[in-house]
Amino acid sequence: MRTIVVYKWARAAASAVVRQGGQVDWGGARLAAGEDDPAALAVAQALATQSGDVAGLTIGDGETAWALARGADAAHAVPALGPLTDNAATAKALASAVRQIAASQAVDVVVIGDATADPGVAAALAAELGWPALLGVTSAAPAGDRVTAARRVGNAIETVSLPTPAVLAVAAVGEEARAPGMMELIKARKKPVAQLTVEAPAEGVSQRATRLPAAAGARLFEGDADTAAQALVAALRGDGLL
């Protein structure tokens, strides 16, 4: 299967700060490979194991060779696109890039990290492309011209069969199994990365307000152990819990 893995398309969540009022301050956060990106690449590679290839797609500057260092066969970058704050605009830009890649060779599956900080991108990307999407995927394998994907639903594993072309959003279940070594990184840097041009979409969705999740109040019972224990018991009784 010809698979595209989308990587380094979101701002580094570790650089975001949740401010006292609940608003998320992204400051100067740069685009970075997210924690789901290695899992997305692993799924893409599993889909291309028997036949086909994996091409990477990234936006912005920075480490464009990330997927090449991890075994992708080719990489495409849209360097002029900076971090987009609007999930819909990000999806629109990615869809435009996918269509450009698919113009020369059909694409069967697009795999993208199911990033919690940007939850709308994968579904919007599928909508832009007019393809089916499956979110929360943990593994996938080709099955003829279809894809069999698994995802965790509660304590169960749900197996879903999708027609292609399709978008799979992959959620990491652990750390990257093996980071590439220095030589792999250097070799990847020497490989060409195809440059694409995509017009920056208008960012139409803006975040107008946020609120902090309701926090449970905490009460501190001070004093020696006996006093604190008695106060705790009294409080529990007062709340009707004892």
Added chain:
Amino acid sequence: MDVDFDVIVVGAGVAGCVAAHQLATAGRSVLLVERGAQVGDKALSGGVLYCRVMEQIFPGFLERAPVERAITRNCLSFMNSDSFVNIDYADDRLGAPVNAVSVLRAKLDAWLGEQCEAAGAMVMPGVLVDRLLLEGGRVLGVGAGEDELRCHVVVAADGVNSFVARDAGLRDPDPPRHLALGVKSVIALDRSTIEARFNLPAAGGAGGLAEGAAYAVVGDCTKGVGGGGFMYTNLESVSIGLVLRLDDLARSGETASDLHDRFLDHRRVAPFLEGGELLEYGAHLVAEGGAAMVRGLVAPGLVLVGEAAGLALNTGLTVRGMDLAAGSALAAAKCVDAALAAGDCSAAGLASYEAALRASFVGRDIETYRRAPAFLEGTRMFNDYGPLLADVFHGVYNLDLSPRRRLVKTARAAVKASPVRLVDLARDAWAAMRAL
């Protein structure tokens, strides 16, 4: 010798980036290796950068680089438990030209990494170099996990705890009295609040940059532990913290975090930060030994730059590291380039770096302030001079209807009442003149 690169630079801080940039600009094949996932990831918040050297390296630095504020106001503060004596120096000349700016390192280092790539260096974050490749005392390259890379020269820019320098046998672990623990908070405040609280002109008079202030604080902020406090303004945040000499901190039984919190809660400091929001909190080891830490800069196939070379300078008035890092990298890059051109990267071939560093502003300033660490180790500076100064000013300003005395008599009475003897005062004044 077959090599993968002419030069491998370990560490993408200011020193590493400047060295890589200069060597790549000279046409050398350069690999810049950084352990952080991105360049700038491992840098702790920022500092005051004395930036004239950066203008030499990156023309238009102030217009192009992500700097925060031009420092046009400096305060030397003697802090006591219930008083705060400040020498407050603001000067328009500090804004024309701008020679000091506050910076946030995550932004600055990322920009420096971009300049390296633009110059042709290969910048490789996310790689932890874990060993030097050595053969008969000659450094042949670096290793990271299973991989090894060979080069003509390794530039060690991996900070104060440089394992590269230790691996090469150039540096033993430094004694605790040469090291200090910096502990810092970055507090978010809006721009106009910062400008009002720090008495800063709102309109940029410093080449279009916003103006900023930097405080150097001694005395009760460290509760008698050798070291001092600092506070400086970024565009929309204030960086504040302490630098605590390791040996004294251990001896005191205090914890750095408690001292840090105590400093921020001081009733003369807290109003600067009121309503602010903690953005970042961290600690970092810093070099404090001055000239005594600078030793063994070159080995066959290896040069040390920046804090890996022990280059940092605390005069009590200014704390410098980044400009010395850039200056040392500049000198090292020229010498490495010359050694590569001559085909001699032995210790003798690289030895011109030591002489070039000594002749540069870096070596000269390290030499000028060689006595500063010993001077700053004196306990009177942290314990006694703050209260003494406060007593003198209290005698001047506390007009309580008692008959006034001339300033000299007021000062003499304050000295008499303090543990500082006149002979101590004379000795310390002499030492200060020699050290600073």
